Amino acid sequence: MKNNVKKEDMLLYIVTDRSWLGESTLEEEVCAAIDGGATFLQIREKDMAHQDFLHEARNLKELARAAGIPYVINDEVEIALEVDADGVHIGQSDGAVAETRKKIGPNKILGVSAQTLEQALAAEKEGADYLGVGAVFSTSTKTDAKAVSFETLKSICSSVKIPVVAIGGISEENLLELSGSKVDGVAVISAVFAQPDTRAAAQKIRKLSEKMVKSND
Template identity: 60%
Template sequence: MKCDKESLLLYAVTDRSWLNGQTLYEQVEQALEGGATFVQLREKELDEEHFLEEAREIKELCRKYNVPFVINDNVDIALAMDADGVHVGQSDMEAGDVRAKLGPDKIIGVSAQTVEQALLAQSHGADYLGVGAVFPTGSKADASEVSHDTLREICEAVDIPVIAIGGIGKNNVKELSGSGICGIAVISAIFAQKDIKTATEELKEAVRETVM
Protein backbone atom coordinates (compact mmCIF):
# COMPACT_ATOMS: atom_id res chain seq x y z
CA MET A 1 0.00 0.00 0.00
CA LYS A 2 1.59 3.26 -1.02
CA CYS A 3 1.49 6.51 0.86
CA ASP A 4 1.06 9.53 -1.38
CA LYS A 5 -0.47 12.98 -1.04
CA GLU A 6 -3.87 11.82 -2.24
CA SER A 7 -4.04 9.02 0.35
CA LEU A 8 -3.19 11.49 3.12
CA LEU A 9 -6.04 13.91 2.32
CA LEU A 10 -8.33 12.82 5.16
CA TYR A 11 -6.54 10.73 7.75
CA ALA A 12 -8.84 9.22 10.41
CA VAL A 13 -7.35 8.38 13.81
CA THR A 14 -9.52 6.03 15.87
CA ASP A 15 -10.67 6.62 19.42
CA ARG A 16 -13.01 4.39 21.40
CA SER A 17 -14.21 7.28 23.61
CA TRP A 18 -17.34 7.78 21.50
CA LEU A 19 -18.52 4.27 20.66
CA ASN A 20 -22.06 4.79 22.05
CA GLY A 21 -23.01 1.15 21.64
CA GLN A 22 -21.27 0.72 18.29
CA THR A 23 -18.09 -1.23 17.70
CA LEU A 24 -14.95 0.51 16.55
CA TYR A 25 -15.12 -1.62 13.40
CA GLU A 26 -18.57 -0.20 12.57
CA GLN A 27 -17.40 3.35 13.15
CA VAL A 28 -14.31 2.91 10.97
CA GLU A 29 -16.49 1.44 8.22
CA GLN A 30 -18.75 4.52 8.36
CA ALA A 31 -15.70 6.78 8.08
CA LEU A 32 -14.47 4.78 5.08
CA GLU A 33 -17.92 4.97 3.46
CA GLY A 34 -17.74 8.74 3.95
CA GLY A 35 -14.40 8.89 2.13
CA ALA A 36 -11.62 8.69 4.75
CA THR A 37 -8.40 8.10 2.78
CA PHE A 38 -6.15 6.74 5.55
CA VAL A 39 -6.77 5.02 8.90
CA GLN A 40 -4.61 4.94 12.01
CA LEU A 41 -5.57 2.59 14.83
CA ARG A 42 -4.82 4.33 18.12
CA GLU A 43 -5.32 2.24 21.24
CA LYS A 44 -4.07 3.30 24.64
CA GLU A 45 -6.10 0.92 26.83
CA LEU A 46 -6.46 -2.47 25.11
CA ASP A 47 -4.29 -5.42 26.09
CA GLU A 48 -2.07 -6.88 23.37
CA GLU A 49 -4.30 -9.84 22.50
CA HIS A 50 -7.41 -7.73 21.90
CA PHE A 51 -5.43 -5.00 20.16
CA LEU A 52 -4.01 -7.57 17.75
CA GLU A 53 -7.42 -9.09 17.06
CA GLU A 54 -9.00 -5.68 16.44
CA ALA A 55 -6.08 -4.56 14.28
CA ARG A 56 -6.40 -7.61 12.02
CA GLU A 57 -10.15 -7.02 11.52
CA ILE A 58 -9.76 -3.32 10.74
CA LYS A 59 -6.83 -4.01 8.42
CA GLU A 60 -9.11 -6.29 6.34
CA LEU A 61 -11.77 -3.58 6.31
CA CYS A 62 -9.26 -0.99 5.04
CA ARG A 63 -8.10 -3.45 2.37
CA LYS A 64 -11.68 -3.63 1.10
CA TYR A 65 -11.67 0.15 0.61
CA ASN A 66 -8.06 0.21 -0.63
CA VAL A 67 -7.05 2.61 2.14
CA PRO A 68 -3.68 2.48 3.97
CA PHE A 69 -3.86 1.20 7.55
CA VAL A 70 -1.23 2.02 10.17
CA ILE A 71 -0.80 1.40 13.88
CA ASN A 72 -0.11 4.21 16.35
CA ASP A 73 3.16 3.84 18.31
CA ASN A 74 3.25 0.04 18.57
CA VAL A 75 5.87 -1.21 16.11
CA ASP A 76 5.66 -4.79 17.42
CA ILE A 77 1.90 -5.00 16.81
CA ALA A 78 2.33 -3.47 13.35
CA LEU A 79 4.93 -6.12 12.59
CA ALA A 80 2.92 -8.99 14.09
CA MET A 81 -0.22 -8.33 12.06
CA ASP A 82 1.45 -6.98 8.94
CA ALA A 83 -0.06 -3.50 9.00
CA ASP A 84 0.78 -1.14 6.14
CA GLY A 85 2.94 0.80 8.58
CA VAL A 86 3.19 2.69 11.82
CA HIS A 87 2.99 6.25 13.12
CA VAL A 88 5.44 7.20 15.86
CA GLY A 89 5.87 10.25 18.04
CA GLN A 90 9.14 11.95 18.89
CA SER A 91 9.50 9.97 22.10
CA ASP A 92 8.57 6.55 20.70
CA MET A 93 11.45 5.50 18.50
CA GLU A 94 13.75 7.06 15.94
CA ALA A 95 12.34 6.72 12.42
CA GLY A 96 15.59 5.03 11.38
CA ASP A 97 15.14 2.32 14.03
CA VAL A 98 11.53 1.79 12.98
CA ARG A 99 12.57 1.47 9.34
CA ALA A 100 15.21 -1.12 10.26
CA LYS A 101 12.59 -3.13 12.12
CA LEU A 102 9.71 -2.86 9.62
CA GLY A 103 11.69 -3.07 6.39
CA PRO A 104 11.77 -0.84 3.30
CA ASP A 105 8.18 -1.30 2.09
CA LYS A 106 6.18 -0.15 5.11
CA ILE A 107 4.77 3.32 5.68
CA ILE A 108 6.34 5.29 8.50
CA GLY A 109 4.76 8.48 9.77
CA VAL A 110 6.43 10.67 12.37
CA SER A 111 5.05 13.46 14.54
CA ALA A 112 7.05 16.70 14.34
CA GLN A 113 6.72 20.15 15.85
CA THR A 114 9.84 21.90 14.59
CA VAL A 115 11.72 22.19 11.30
CA GLU A 116 14.66 20.43 12.95
CA GLN A 117 12.53 17.44 13.98
CA ALA A 118 10.94 17.33 10.53
CA LEU A 119 14.27 17.27 8.68
CA LEU A 120 15.64 14.60 11.02
CA ALA A 121 12.58 12.39 10.53
CA GLN A 122 12.86 12.79 6.75
CA SER A 123 16.55 11.90 6.77
CA HIS A 124 15.79 8.78 8.83
CA GLY A 125 13.28 7.48 6.30
CA ALA A 126 9.88 8.86 7.33
CA ASP A 127 7.28 8.73 4.54
CA TYR A 128 5.14 11.57 5.88
CA LEU A 129 4.94 13.94 8.84
CA GLY A 130 2.09 14.73 11.20
CA VAL A 131 2.52 18.29 12.47
CA GLY A 132 0.59 19.75 15.38
CA ALA A 133 -1.28 20.53 17.38
CA VAL A 134 -2.29 23.30 14.98
CA PHE A 135 -5.34 24.20 17.10
CA PRO A 136 -6.06 23.49 20.79
CA THR A 137 -7.10 19.85 21.20
CA GLY A 138 -8.77 17.76 23.87
CA SER A 139 -7.51 14.37 22.73
CA LYS A 140 -3.89 14.91 23.81
CA ALA A 141 -3.57 16.89 27.00
CA ASP A 142 0.19 17.29 26.57
CA ALA A 143 0.09 18.43 22.93
CA SER A 144 1.75 21.81 22.60
CA GLU A 145 0.57 24.02 19.80
CA VAL A 146 2.46 24.61 16.57
CA SER A 147 1.98 28.03 14.98
CA HIS A 148 0.73 28.22 11.41
CA ASP A 149 4.01 29.93 10.48
CA THR A 150 5.97 26.95 11.79
CA LEU A 151 3.64 24.59 9.91
CA ARG A 152 4.37 26.48 6.69
CA GLU A 153 8.13 26.46 7.38
CA ILE A 154 8.07 22.68 7.92
CA CYS A 155 6.15 22.14 4.66
CA GLU A 156 8.71 24.25 2.81
CA ALA A 157 11.70 22.51 4.44
CA VAL A 158 10.86 18.89 3.61
CA ASP A 159 10.18 16.92 0.44
CA ILE A 160 7.81 14.40 2.02
CA PRO A 161 4.07 15.02 2.51
CA VAL A 162 2.93 16.89 5.62
CA ILE A 163 -0.45 16.58 7.30
CA ALA A 164 -1.73 18.87 10.04
CA ILE A 165 -3.19 17.43 13.23
CA GLY A 166 -4.79 18.72 16.40
CA GLY A 167 -8.15 20.34 16.99
CA ILE A 168 -9.08 20.48 13.30
CA GLY A 169 -12.71 20.43 12.15
CA LYS A 170 -14.70 21.60 9.16
CA ASN A 171 -15.19 25.04 10.76
CA ASN A 172 -11.48 25.89 11.08
CA VAL A 173 -9.71 23.76 8.46
CA LYS A 174 -9.77 26.58 5.89
CA GLU A 175 -7.48 28.61 8.18
CA LEU A 176 -4.74 26.19 7.07
CA SER A 177 -5.02 27.23 3.40
CA GLY A 178 -1.69 28.08 1.83
CA SER A 179 0.36 26.28 4.48
CA GLY A 180 1.56 23.57 2.10
CA ILE A 181 -0.12 20.62 3.82
CA CYS A 182 -1.57 17.83 1.70
CA GLY A 183 -4.21 16.78 4.22
CA ILE A 184 -5.33 16.62 7.82
CA ALA A 185 -5.52 14.00 10.56
CA VAL A 186 -8.56 14.09 12.84
CA ILE A 187 -10.11 12.16 15.68
CA SER A 188 -13.19 13.86 17.13
CA ALA A 189 -14.15 15.66 13.89
CA ILE A 190 -15.07 12.19 12.62
CA PHE A 191 -15.53 9.78 15.51
CA ALA A 192 -17.32 12.10 17.96
CA GLN A 193 -19.99 12.98 15.41
CA LYS A 194 -23.51 11.52 15.48
CA ASP A 195 -23.46 10.74 11.76
CA ILE A 196 -19.90 9.66 11.07
CA LYS A 197 -20.38 9.03 7.35
CA THR A 198 -21.88 12.48 6.65
CA ALA A 199 -19.35 14.23 8.90
CA THR A 200 -16.54 12.54 6.96
CA GLU A 201 -18.01 13.51 3.58
CA GLU A 202 -18.42 17.16 4.60
CA LEU A 203 -14.97 17.36 6.15
CA LYS A 204 -13.34 15.80 3.09
CA GLU A 205 -14.94 18.44 0.86
CA ALA A 206 -13.63 21.21 3.15
CA VAL A 207 -10.12 19.70 3.12
CA ARG A 208 -10.08 19.45 -0.67
CA GLU A 209 -10.84 23.18 -0.89
CA THR A 210 -8.14 23.91 1.70
CA VAL A 211 -5.27 22.05 0.03
CA MET A 212 -6.08 22.99 -3.59
Template identity: 55%
Template sequence: MKSVRDAMRLYAVTDRMWLNGRRLCEVVEEALKGGATMLQLREKELSSEEFLREAKEIKKVCEKYQVPFIINDNVEVAAACNADGVHVGQGDMDALQVRERIGSQKILGVSAQTVEQALLAEKMGADYLGVGAVFTTSTKSDADFVPYEELKAICQAVSIPVCAIGGIYKNNMMQLAGSGVDGVALVSAIFAADHIEAECRELRALSEKMTAARK
Protein backbone atom coordinates in the same frame (compact mmCIF):
# COMPACT_ATOMS: atom_id res chain seq x y z
CA MET B 1 -3.74 1.64 -2.88
CA LYS B 2 -3.52 5.43 -2.77
CA SER B 3 -0.19 7.24 -2.85
CA VAL B 4 0.94 8.45 0.57
CA ARG B 5 0.44 12.09 -0.44
CA ASP B 6 -3.11 11.47 -1.63
CA ALA B 7 -3.80 9.40 1.48
CA MET B 8 -3.13 12.45 3.65
CA ARG B 9 -6.28 14.21 2.50
CA LEU B 10 -8.61 12.93 5.24
CA TYR B 11 -6.65 10.86 7.74
CA ALA B 12 -8.91 9.28 10.36
CA VAL B 13 -7.35 8.50 13.75
CA THR B 14 -9.40 6.24 16.01
CA ASP B 15 -10.50 6.96 19.56
CA ARG B 16 -12.78 4.46 21.31
CA MET B 17 -13.93 7.21 23.69
CA TRP B 18 -16.65 8.04 21.15
CA LEU B 19 -17.98 4.53 20.48
CA ASN B 20 -21.11 4.80 22.67
CA GLY B 21 -21.61 1.05 22.68
CA ARG B 22 -20.77 0.52 19.01
CA ARG B 23 -17.95 -1.63 17.68
CA LEU B 24 -14.89 0.18 16.42
CA CYS B 25 -14.93 -1.61 13.08
CA GLU B 26 -18.47 -0.30 12.46
CA VAL B 27 -17.58 3.34 12.94
CA VAL B 28 -14.36 2.92 10.97
CA GLU B 29 -16.33 1.53 8.04
CA GLU B 30 -18.67 4.54 8.18
CA ALA B 31 -15.65 6.87 8.02
CA LEU B 32 -14.18 5.02 5.04
CA LYS B 33 -17.51 4.99 3.25
CA GLY B 34 -17.66 8.74 3.72
CA GLY B 35 -14.28 9.30 2.12
CA ALA B 36 -11.55 8.94 4.77
CA THR B 37 -8.35 8.29 2.83
CA MET B 38 -6.17 6.77 5.57
CA LEU B 39 -6.85 5.10 8.92
CA GLN B 40 -4.68 5.01 12.02
CA LEU B 41 -5.54 2.63 14.84
CA ARG B 42 -4.48 4.27 18.09
CA GLU B 43 -4.89 2.23 21.26
CA LYS B 44 -3.18 3.28 24.46
CA GLU B 45 -5.19 1.21 26.94
CA LEU B 46 -5.63 -2.23 25.35
CA SER B 47 -3.35 -5.18 26.03
CA SER B 48 -1.15 -6.36 23.15
CA GLU B 49 -3.49 -9.31 22.55
CA GLU B 50 -6.58 -7.10 22.42
CA PHE B 51 -4.79 -4.53 20.27
CA LEU B 52 -3.77 -7.22 17.77
CA ARG B 53 -7.27 -8.69 17.65
CA GLU B 54 -8.71 -5.23 16.97
CA ALA B 55 -6.02 -4.50 14.39
CA LYS B 56 -6.75 -7.63 12.37
CA GLU B 57 -10.45 -6.75 12.26
CA ILE B 58 -9.86 -3.11 11.26
CA LYS B 59 -7.31 -4.13 8.63
CA LYS B 60 -9.97 -6.15 6.80
CA VAL B 61 -12.20 -3.06 6.64
CA CYS B 62 -9.36 -0.93 5.30
CA GLU B 63 -8.53 -3.55 2.67
CA LYS B 64 -12.16 -3.55 1.55
CA TYR B 65 -11.96 0.20 0.85
CA GLN B 66 -8.30 0.11 -0.32
CA VAL B 67 -7.27 2.61 2.34
CA PRO B 68 -3.81 2.46 3.98
CA PHE B 69 -3.95 1.03 7.51
CA ILE B 70 -1.48 2.48 10.02
CA ILE B 71 -0.74 1.35 13.57
CA ASN B 72 0.15 3.95 16.17
CA ASP B 73 3.38 3.35 18.05
CA ASN B 74 3.32 -0.47 18.19
CA VAL B 75 5.72 -2.07 15.73
CA GLU B 76 5.03 -5.58 17.02
CA VAL B 77 1.28 -5.31 16.42
CA ALA B 78 1.89 -3.71 13.03
CA ALA B 79 4.12 -6.60 11.99
CA ALA B 80 1.79 -9.25 13.39
CA CYS B 81 -1.24 -7.98 11.46
CA ASN B 82 0.76 -6.94 8.37
CA ALA B 83 -0.41 -3.34 8.61
CA ASP B 84 0.55 -0.92 5.86
CA GLY B 85 2.66 1.12 8.23
CA VAL B 86 3.43 2.61 11.63
CA HIS B 87 3.18 6.11 13.07
CA VAL B 88 5.46 7.20 15.92
CA GLY B 89 5.68 10.33 18.01
CA GLN B 90 8.75 12.17 19.24
CA GLY B 91 8.64 10.27 22.53
CA ASP B 92 8.23 6.84 20.92
CA MET B 93 10.76 4.56 19.25
CA ASP B 94 13.41 6.33 17.17
CA ALA B 95 12.22 6.68 13.56
CA LEU B 96 15.40 5.14 12.17
CA GLN B 97 14.93 2.07 14.36
CA VAL B 98 11.32 1.77 13.26
CA ARG B 99 12.36 1.95 9.60
CA GLU B 100 14.89 -0.81 10.17
CA ARG B 101 12.22 -2.93 11.86
CA ILE B 102 9.43 -2.49 9.30
CA GLY B 103 11.53 -2.45 6.11
CA SER B 104 11.46 -0.15 3.12
CA GLN B 105 8.05 -1.17 1.75
CA LYS B 106 5.95 -0.11 4.74
CA ILE B 107 4.74 3.43 5.46
CA LEU B 108 6.46 5.32 8.27
CA GLY B 109 4.78 8.38 9.74
CA VAL B 110 6.46 10.60 12.33
CA SER B 111 5.05 13.39 14.48
CA ALA B 112 6.93 16.70 14.33
CA GLN B 113 6.51 20.12 15.90
CA THR B 114 9.54 21.96 14.54
CA VAL B 115 11.49 22.27 11.28
CA GLU B 116 14.44 20.54 12.94
CA GLN B 117 12.33 17.54 13.96
CA ALA B 118 10.76 17.41 10.51
CA LEU B 119 14.11 17.40 8.69
CA LEU B 120 15.49 14.72 11.00
CA ALA B 121 12.41 12.53 10.52
CA GLU B 122 12.71 12.85 6.75
CA LYS B 123 16.43 11.97 6.94
CA MET B 124 15.57 8.90 9.04
CA GLY B 125 13.20 7.59 6.41
CA ALA B 126 9.78 8.98 7.27
CA ASP B 127 7.24 8.79 4.44
CA TYR B 128 5.05 11.53 5.91
CA LEU B 129 4.84 13.89 8.87
CA GLY B 130 1.98 14.52 11.26
CA VAL B 131 2.39 18.12 12.42
CA GLY B 132 0.50 19.61 15.34
CA ALA B 133 -1.31 20.43 17.37
CA VAL B 134 -2.25 23.20 14.93
CA PHE B 135 -5.19 24.18 17.17
CA THR B 136 -5.85 23.45 20.83
CA THR B 137 -7.16 19.92 21.30
CA SER B 138 -8.84 17.94 24.07
CA THR B 139 -7.90 14.62 22.45
CA LYS B 140 -4.24 14.92 23.37
CA SER B 141 -3.68 17.20 26.33
CA ASP B 142 0.13 17.02 26.15
CA ALA B 143 0.31 18.05 22.51
CA ASP B 144 2.62 20.97 21.72
CA PHE B 145 1.03 23.84 19.83
CA VAL B 146 2.46 24.49 16.36
CA PRO B 147 1.78 28.02 15.02
CA TYR B 148 0.69 28.49 11.40
CA GLU B 149 4.04 29.99 10.39
CA GLU B 150 5.94 27.00 11.81
CA LEU B 151 3.58 24.63 10.01
CA LYS B 152 4.22 26.50 6.77
CA ALA B 153 7.98 26.46 7.36
CA ILE B 154 7.90 22.69 7.90
CA CYS B 155 5.97 22.14 4.67
CA GLN B 156 8.53 24.24 2.79
CA ALA B 157 11.50 22.48 4.40
CA VAL B 158 10.64 18.87 3.55
CA SER B 159 9.79 17.01 0.36
CA ILE B 160 7.60 14.35 2.01
CA PRO B 161 3.84 14.87 2.59
CA VAL B 162 2.68 16.77 5.66
CA CYS B 163 -0.59 16.18 7.46
CA ALA B 164 -1.87 18.72 10.00
CA ILE B 165 -3.37 17.37 13.23
CA GLY B 166 -4.84 18.71 16.44
CA GLY B 167 -8.13 20.46 17.11
CA ILE B 168 -9.17 20.58 13.44
CA TYR B 169 -12.90 20.83 12.68
CA LYS B 170 -15.07 22.07 9.84
CA ASN B 171 -15.21 25.58 11.30
CA ASN B 172 -11.42 26.10 11.35
CA MET B 173 -9.96 23.81 8.66
CA MET B 174 -9.82 26.56 6.03
CA GLN B 175 -7.50 28.54 8.33
CA LEU B 176 -4.82 26.05 7.23
CA ALA B 177 -5.17 27.01 3.55
CA GLY B 178 -1.89 28.18 2.05
CA SER B 179 0.25 26.43 4.66
CA GLY B 180 1.34 23.70 2.26
CA VAL B 181 -0.23 20.77 4.10
CA ASP B 182 -1.41 17.79 2.07
CA GLY B 183 -4.37 17.07 4.32
CA VAL B 184 -5.69 16.78 7.84
CA ALA B 185 -5.74 14.10 10.52
CA LEU B 186 -8.93 14.10 12.55
CA VAL B 187 -10.12 12.30 15.65
CA SER B 188 -13.23 13.67 17.35
CA ALA B 189 -14.28 15.68 14.28
CA ILE B 190 -14.97 12.28 12.71
CA PHE B 191 -15.67 9.80 15.49
CA ALA B 192 -17.73 12.06 17.75
CA ALA B 193 -20.09 12.89 14.87
CA ASP B 194 -23.69 11.66 15.03
CA HIS B 195 -23.58 10.62 11.37
CA ILE B 196 -19.98 9.69 10.62
CA GLU B 197 -20.35 8.83 6.95
CA ALA B 198 -22.11 12.10 6.09
CA GLU B 199 -19.68 14.08 8.23
CA CYS B 200 -16.70 12.54 6.44
CA ARG B 201 -18.14 13.51 3.06
CA GLU B 202 -18.27 17.14 4.18
CA LEU B 203 -14.83 17.00 5.79
CA ARG B 204 -13.29 15.38 2.70
CA ALA B 205 -14.76 18.05 0.41
CA LEU B 206 -13.47 20.78 2.71
CA SER B 207 -10.00 19.23 2.85
CA GLU B 208 -9.89 18.99 -0.94
CA LYS B 209 -10.76 22.67 -1.13
CA MET B 210 -8.22 23.60 1.54
CA THR B 211 -5.37 21.72 -0.14
CA ALA B 212 -6.24 22.66 -3.75
CA ALA B 213 -3.74 25.54 -3.81
CA ARG B 214 -1.42 24.30 -1.09
CA LYS B 215 1.87 25.07 -2.79
Protein backbone atom coordinates in the same frame (compact mmCIF):
# COMPACT_ATOMS: atom_id res chain seq x y z
CA MET C 1 14.30 4.31 -0.69
CA LYS C 2 10.91 4.61 -2.38
CA ASN C 3 8.17 6.59 -0.71
CA ASN C 4 5.29 4.41 0.41
CA VAL C 5 2.70 7.20 0.74
CA LYS C 6 1.14 9.59 -1.77
CA LYS C 7 0.17 13.17 -0.94
CA GLU C 8 -3.47 12.43 -1.75
CA ASP C 9 -3.47 9.73 0.96
CA MET C 10 -3.34 12.57 3.49
CA LEU C 11 -6.62 14.26 2.48
CA LEU C 12 -8.73 12.71 5.25
CA TYR C 13 -6.55 10.80 7.68
CA ILE C 14 -8.68 9.29 10.47
CA VAL C 15 -7.36 8.22 13.88
CA THR C 16 -9.47 5.83 15.94
CA ASP C 17 -10.72 6.66 19.43
CA ARG C 18 -13.13 4.25 21.10
CA SER C 19 -14.18 6.82 23.73
CA TRP C 20 -16.75 8.15 21.22
CA LEU C 21 -18.29 4.81 20.26
CA GLY C 22 -21.62 4.84 22.07
CA GLU C 23 -23.62 1.80 20.96
CA SER C 24 -21.65 1.26 17.75
CA THR C 25 -18.59 -0.95 17.34
CA LEU C 26 -15.28 0.52 16.25
CA GLU C 27 -15.51 -1.47 13.04
CA GLU C 28 -18.90 0.08 12.26
CA GLU C 29 -17.63 3.59 12.91
CA VAL C 30 -14.51 3.06 10.81
CA CYS C 31 -16.66 1.66 7.98
CA ALA C 32 -18.84 4.77 8.12
CA ALA C 33 -15.80 7.05 8.04
CA ILE C 34 -14.35 5.16 5.07
CA ASP C 35 -17.71 5.38 3.28
CA GLY C 36 -17.60 9.13 3.93
CA GLY C 37 -14.26 9.49 2.16
CA ALA C 38 -11.44 8.66 4.58
CA THR C 39 -8.16 8.21 2.72
CA PHE C 40 -5.93 6.85 5.51
CA LEU C 41 -6.53 4.93 8.75
CA GLN C 42 -4.49 4.93 11.93
CA ILE C 43 -5.49 2.65 14.79
CA ARG C 44 -4.62 4.19 18.14
CA GLU C 45 -5.11 2.26 21.37
CA LYS C 46 -3.36 3.22 24.60
CA ASP C 47 -4.98 0.87 27.14
CA MET C 48 -5.91 -2.33 25.34
CA ALA C 49 -4.69 -5.83 26.16
CA HIS C 50 -2.30 -7.29 23.60
CA GLN C 51 -4.58 -10.05 22.29
CA ASP C 52 -7.57 -7.71 22.07
CA PHE C 53 -5.44 -5.20 20.17
CA LEU C 54 -4.32 -7.90 17.74
CA HIS C 55 -7.91 -8.97 17.10
CA GLU C 56 -9.05 -5.40 16.51
CA ALA C 57 -6.04 -4.59 14.34
CA ARG C 58 -6.70 -7.57 12.08
CA ASN C 59 -10.37 -6.64 11.67
CA LEU C 60 -9.59 -3.01 10.83
CA LYS C 61 -6.83 -4.05 8.47
CA GLU C 62 -9.38 -5.99 6.40
CA LEU C 63 -11.64 -2.92 6.23
CA ALA C 64 -8.77 -0.72 5.07
CA ARG C 65 -7.56 -3.26 2.52
CA ALA C 66 -11.06 -3.66 1.10
CA ALA C 67 -11.31 0.12 0.73
CA GLY C 68 -7.82 0.39 -0.75
CA ILE C 69 -6.56 2.90 1.81
CA PRO C 70 -3.30 2.79 3.82
CA TYR C 71 -3.49 1.50 7.38
CA VAL C 72 -0.97 2.02 10.20
CA ILE C 73 -0.70 1.28 13.92
CA ASN C 74 0.13 4.07 16.36
CA ASP C 75 3.34 3.44 18.35
CA GLU C 76 3.08 -0.36 18.59
CA VAL C 77 5.72 -1.57 16.14
CA GLU C 78 5.52 -5.21 17.23
CA ILE C 79 1.73 -5.34 16.74
CA ALA C 80 2.07 -3.65 13.36
CA LEU C 81 4.51 -6.36 12.28
CA GLU C 82 2.47 -9.18 13.81
CA VAL C 83 -0.70 -8.26 11.90
CA ASP C 84 1.22 -7.21 8.77
CA ALA C 85 -0.21 -3.69 8.85
CA ASP C 86 0.87 -1.29 6.12
CA GLY C 87 3.07 0.45 8.66
CA VAL C 88 3.42 2.34 11.90
CA HIS C 89 3.20 5.91 13.18
CA ILE C 90 5.55 7.04 15.96
CA GLY C 91 5.94 10.16 18.06
CA GLN C 92 9.10 11.94 19.11
CA SER C 93 9.28 9.93 22.35
CA ASP C 94 8.60 6.53 20.79
CA GLY C 95 12.11 5.64 19.67
CA ALA C 96 14.53 6.68 16.96
CA VAL C 97 13.14 6.99 13.46
CA ALA C 98 16.09 5.20 11.88
CA GLU C 99 15.78 2.35 14.37
CA THR C 100 12.07 1.95 13.65
CA ARG C 101 12.74 1.99 9.91
CA LYS C 102 15.26 -0.80 10.39
CA LYS C 103 12.69 -2.86 12.33
CA ILE C 104 9.89 -2.54 9.81
CA GLY C 105 11.98 -2.65 6.64
CA PRO C 106 11.95 -0.42 3.55
CA ASN C 107 8.52 -1.36 2.22
CA LYS C 108 6.36 -0.52 5.23
CA ILE C 109 4.91 2.95 5.86
CA LEU C 110 6.63 4.99 8.57
CA GLY C 111 4.83 8.08 9.81
CA VAL C 112 6.46 10.41 12.32
CA SER C 113 5.03 13.21 14.48
CA ALA C 114 6.90 16.53 14.33
CA GLN C 115 6.45 19.87 16.03
CA THR C 116 9.48 21.75 14.67
CA LEU C 117 11.27 22.17 11.37
CA GLU C 118 14.34 20.48 12.84
CA GLN C 119 12.34 17.41 13.85
CA ALA C 120 10.68 17.28 10.44
CA LEU C 121 13.95 17.43 8.52
CA ALA C 122 15.56 14.83 10.77
CA ALA C 123 12.60 12.45 10.39
CA GLU C 124 12.66 12.76 6.61
CA LYS C 125 16.40 12.10 6.53
CA GLU C 126 16.05 9.03 8.76
CA GLY C 127 13.39 7.35 6.64
CA ALA C 128 9.93 8.76 7.40
CA ASP C 129 7.37 8.38 4.60
CA TYR C 130 5.14 11.18 5.90
CA LEU C 131 4.88 13.63 8.79
CA GLY C 132 2.05 14.36 11.19
CA VAL C 133 2.47 17.98 12.29
CA GLY C 134 0.59 19.46 15.24
CA ALA C 135 -1.17 20.32 17.32
CA VAL C 136 -2.23 23.03 14.85
CA PHE C 137 -5.19 23.96 17.10
CA SER C 138 -5.83 23.23 20.78
CA THR C 139 -7.10 19.68 21.30
CA SER C 140 -8.78 17.79 24.11
CA THR C 141 -7.74 14.43 22.64
CA LYS C 142 -4.06 14.88 23.44
CA THR C 143 -3.64 17.33 26.28
CA ASP C 144 0.18 17.21 26.22
CA ALA C 145 0.40 18.20 22.54
CA LYS C 146 2.43 21.35 21.94
CA ALA C 147 1.00 24.03 19.70
CA VAL C 148 2.47 24.42 16.21
CA SER C 149 2.04 27.81 14.57
CA PHE C 150 0.77 28.31 11.03
CA GLU C 151 4.23 29.68 10.12
CA THR C 152 5.97 26.55 11.40
CA LEU C 153 3.51 24.28 9.57
CA LYS C 154 4.07 26.19 6.33
CA SER C 155 7.84 26.12 6.81
CA ILE C 156 7.82 22.36 7.32
CA CYS C 157 5.61 21.77 4.27
CA SER C 158 7.88 23.94 2.13
CA SER C 159 11.08 22.27 3.38
CA VAL C 160 10.35 18.53 3.08
CA LYS C 161 9.59 16.41 0.04
CA ILE C 162 7.44 13.83 1.85
CA PRO C 163 3.68 14.31 2.47
CA VAL C 164 2.56 16.28 5.53
CA VAL C 165 -0.73 15.92 7.40
CA ALA C 166 -1.88 18.50 9.96
CA ILE C 167 -3.32 17.21 13.23
CA GLY C 168 -4.73 18.57 16.46
CA GLY C 169 -8.06 20.23 17.18
CA ILE C 170 -9.10 20.34 13.52
CA SER C 171 -12.84 20.79 12.99
CA GLU C 172 -15.35 21.73 10.35
CA GLU C 173 -15.24 25.29 11.71
CA ASN C 174 -11.47 25.89 11.61
CA LEU C 175 -10.13 23.58 8.87
CA LEU C 176 -10.03 26.25 6.17
CA GLU C 177 -7.74 28.36 8.38
CA LEU C 178 -5.01 25.99 7.17
CA SER C 179 -5.43 27.26 3.59
CA GLY C 180 -2.13 28.37 2.10
CA SER C 181 -0.02 26.30 4.48
CA LYS C 182 0.81 23.79 1.70
CA VAL C 183 -0.22 20.90 3.97
CA ASP C 184 -1.49 17.82 2.12
CA GLY C 185 -4.49 17.06 4.31
CA VAL C 186 -5.85 16.73 7.84
CA ALA C 187 -5.82 14.06 10.53
CA VAL C 188 -8.92 14.04 12.69
CA ILE C 189 -10.47 12.13 15.56
CA SER C 190 -13.42 13.90 17.19
CA ALA C 191 -14.28 15.89 14.04
CA VAL C 192 -15.48 12.57 12.62
CA PHE C 193 -15.94 10.02 15.42
CA ALA C 194 -17.57 12.35 17.98
CA GLN C 195 -20.28 13.46 15.55
CA PRO C 196 -23.84 12.04 15.45
CA ASP C 197 -23.39 10.84 11.85
CA THR C 198 -19.84 9.61 11.25
CA ARG C 199 -20.27 9.14 7.51
CA ALA C 200 -21.73 12.62 6.98
CA ALA C 201 -19.03 14.19 9.17
CA ALA C 202 -16.32 12.46 7.14
CA GLN C 203 -17.88 13.70 3.90
CA LYS C 204 -17.87 17.30 5.17
CA ILE C 205 -14.28 17.18 6.39
CA ARG C 206 -13.14 15.50 3.15
CA LYS C 207 -14.72 18.26 1.03
CA LEU C 208 -13.23 21.00 3.20
CA SER C 209 -9.82 19.33 3.10
CA GLU C 210 -9.93 19.15 -0.70
CA LYS C 211 -10.84 22.86 -0.84
CA MET C 212 -8.03 23.70 1.58
CA VAL C 213 -5.44 21.71 -0.35
CA LYS C 214 -6.48 23.32 -3.65
CA SER C 215 -5.66 26.71 -2.11
CA ASN C 216 -2.01 25.63 -2.03
CA ASP C 217 -1.77 25.58 -5.85
